[in-house]
């Protein structure tokens with residue numbers, strides 16, 4: 554008989570923490586990633602104006618929030634408790650195609666800064682999944698590639 558082993562929530566949490574540590578992902582790296590990425594976002598001809606319209610010049614609270622967000626996603630830090638969907642559905646200029654632009658810029662930033670090559674797909678797998686659900690939320694339709702393998 555085949556035995557199916559179901560991992561407990563605490564085992565899964567430990568696994569996430571161990572994977573992140575093995576890839577060199579820590580708070581210092583997340584800080585570098587977030588600062589570098591949003592530096593590029595601000596200068597980006599498509600993304601820059603969308604952020605500027607919402608955030609203006611007051612970037613520090615957004616950067617702090619995004620560091621907590623990514624630490625929670627990739628290291629299970631449990632420091633983020635915001636609401637990403639309403640934060641995006643309220644943006645009047647956000648279009649579904651902006652997500653690919655965002656993801657490409659994020660991937661390039663990871664490629665330029667990651668402490669380990671495998672950290673790039675580790676972040677990207679999670680970023681793509683979240684982007685898909687945000688794209689779904691803003692457009693009201695499942696994106697064409699929903700359910701496709703990353």
Ligand code: HEM
Nearest residue numbers: 603604607618622635636637640647651652655680683684
């Ligand atoms: C398509 C491009 C995107 C644009 C233009 C965009 C823009 C923004 C803006 C302007 C805010 C600030 C809203 C506020 O402070 O009220 C925000 C918040 C946020 N964004 Fe995005 N975003 C994009 C894609 C993404 C993606 C792909 C992710 C995740 C992988 C993400 C994660 C978040 C999170 C976690 C917040 C904080 C929400 C909160 O708790 O207040 N965004 N975004």
